[in-house]
Amino acid sequence: MARIRTIKPEFFTSLTIADLTPEQRLTFIGLWTHVDDEGRCVDDARLIKAAVWPLDDRTAADVEGDLRALTESSLIARYTLTRKSYITVTGWSEHQRINRPTKSKYPAPDQGESAPAPVPTCGDDDSLNTHTQLSEDSPQERNREQGKEQGTGNRESSSVPAPRTPDPASDRDDVERLCQHLADRVEGNGSKRPAITKAWRTAARLLLDKDGRTEEQAHGCIDWCQDSDFWRSNVLSMPKLREKYDTLRLQATRPAPGSNVVPIGAAAGRPSTTDQRVAEGMTLAARLRAQEAAQ
Structure with a gap:
């Protein structure tokens, strides 16, 4: 190359x-x-x-x-x-x-x-x-990437252990609450209680920080999943929850069979001011239709 x-x-x-x-x-x-x-x-x-x-x-x-x-x-x-x-x-x-x-x-x-x-x-x-020494000062070269698998050519051992990268989600109460909540729901649904791993905490942290979900929205989505058909064919994990959050929320907002009422707000796992205003408008429209029918 x-x-x-x-x-x-x-x-x-x-x-x-x-x-x-x-x-x-x-x-x-x-x-x-x-x-x-x-x-x-x-x-x-x-x-x-x-x-x-x-x-x-x-x-x-x-x-x-x-x-x-x-x-x-x-x-x-x-x-x-x-x-x-x-x-x-x-x-x-x-x-x-x-x-x-x-x-x-x-x-x-x-x-x-x-x-x-x-x-x-x-x-x-x-x-x-004869071959290229930089004339200007250059910063010291960084250490080679820690944890990279060594090749089979030159196997050199180092007496200094590689520093461990701290987990930014390990000391966060909101991340821990979210992971424990999901573990409780998995256990309550008849499955073996899962271990809270680093992958779980990382997914929870990204769901809250990167994806912009609030802790209440994530808890609401977990609660909806336990009461839905989703649990019958899936054992939900925190990484899977983050991956499928939007899909799960969309399923939660679908109207029940035989009903034209769309569950929103806390029932959908993601309450918002906009949802509340839409709900109020739908309620008012239904009331007006009922009054017209009574006349």
């Missing part, structure tokens, strides 16, 4: 780079976009040719010649591990600053059967900075 990298102006005045052919230089630059965030990739000229020279007539053998020249210049290092060959860009961590780098799935050079050759100094200071 191609990645965005940067290049310093000093690249073009480096004596080490000047000893390379234009094709070898471009292969070196193309490698930066081909290697992962730790500067490593599989050592296969065919893959590199496809990534760096996809529309040119150059062959994998030509690219292999470029890689040999880059190795002789100590710009890259080639190493093997368990019969698999890899490439690393020399001094990658010193000259490329990656924001939120992804951990490499390939083994490090010091794990391989051959260590990378040292970077040549021989009076050419520019050769140490």
